[in-house]
Amino acid sequence: MEANTKQVSAVLSPPAPHMVGDGFRVHNFFPSGYKIKMSPFFLLDYNAKIGFSARNEPRGVGVHPHRGFETVTIAYHGAVAHHDSAGNSGVIYPGDVQWMTAARGILHKEFHEAEYSKKGGDFQMVQLWVNLPAKDKMSPPKYQGIKHEDIAKHILSDDGDAIEVIAGTYQDTKGSASTFSPINVYNARLNKGGKAEFSFPATYNTGLVIIEGRIQVNDAEVAETDQFVHFKNEGTEIKIEALEDSVVLILSGEPINEPIAQYGPFLMNTAEEIQQAISDYNQGKFGYLEEE
Template identity: 45%
Template sequence: MNKAIKYIRKASPAHMVGDGFKVKPYISRDMWKDVSPFLMLDYVEPWNLMPTDHPRGVDVHPHKGFETVSILWEGALAHEDSSGGKGKLFAGDVQWMTAGSGILHKEFHEEEFSKKGGVLHSAQLWVNLPAQYKNVSPAYQDIHANEIPEVVLNDGKAKVRVLAGALNGVASKAKTFTRINIYDVYAQSHADFSLTVPEGDNTSILVLNGTIHINDHEIARAGDILVFETSGDTVTIQTNNDTHLLLLSGEPIDEPIAAYGPFVMNTQKEIMDAINDYNAGKFGVLN
């Protein structure tokens, strides 16, 4: 059965994160119940950057109680955190960082990319953790483009990169704490295909490029995020032109959320504990 669209939204106004990321936020707090376990989707539209000897980005800052997922389509980024995680992302790569019990990290444009300049095109997700996992040890996963499996649909007119979860029996190597599917979808004009997700999961689609028909009658355009009802397990898509979509689907986490800045817990007391632990230096050291 097709999943019906619950509502369609646009991004909030763009703003700068540090000096390196001009983001359009697509998930607001009033959407959390409908898109859980996802808490944030910050999208960096293709952005042409001039060469510089000063790598742009975001300096050392803390996180606790959730995971960050960075998706890079163009450009190059560098990451380092207090758990020892360190790596570079290039076009097509994905990075998954579990903040868990508390972590410090920083993310900048990669040095050579900064010196040469070029186009940056990326997104970052925040993925909530259930209460039982909010204090797991921090961890870091780099998933390179050549490690991301692909599913071909509609006789080659559509291609899905499975960034997390599984599609049609093809599974991502990303390790997650709850059931999550993230599909990076590319389709030619006049493609006609379906994507299946588990019944009862929250599902949303961000239209990054193109115009699509959903379930034969609803129209969505670039810049729209579609939030679906939980009933049903199929989304049918027809494209009018070359299209790029990001589908997010996951098992809802039915727990209270207390959030303050970079901390996402279940109660205000836990938020205060997180602040105190950070101030006491319990998230490690990162220069």
């Protein structure tokens, strides 16, 4: 193995699932599933592929608050409708991304999209919580709804192997989402035998989610569908090869080396800021959003 290879720390199988509302059956890889360093990514909920039966009343999660971070939802199967108290709404379909900056405070709700709910079918999503630096935690909320066709793509081969650059930069291809700190979020879509190489600073926390397929990492470890590959904070280069047709979510970012205070849906720096968030929420300062 080359000296500058970013070596694998662990290949992690999904923890036991739990329900978020009645619409999301998730495996929490971190922070509760595994105690691994992934800042600025604070949480990774992975809804492995599951079939939902047809239903007239959409499943989902009702109105709830957030402050101090961003929620990033990446759709692979199924469809989710979003509404928030800043007046944003949108539906994400397979390949789409919803990037919501809660920042100083927002209420939102997420439900299966009505037509998908009536038909049922496969459902597979990733939701990330991306921490914000202290200086940005009280900035205005915003919403980026990014359609699959608008995601920047870096073509790797004539066979259709490609890197979708959701955020950050891959070689000379700049990502579609704006971020508050240096973050790389990619989808690698590789045919069997397809290869991709990545280069991230040694200090960046880095991991891969195998959404579909089976890959070999750095000519050594093999990772299967639904597993998470975590890397050591040393070396810079990663190579992956698809052992079958594969989709891989790549996460790498510069750690935010600041204290963290977390309580439920609030992610701040101090206990006092958490108390203030609760107080502001109770006083209606996060706005208003109807349940239905």
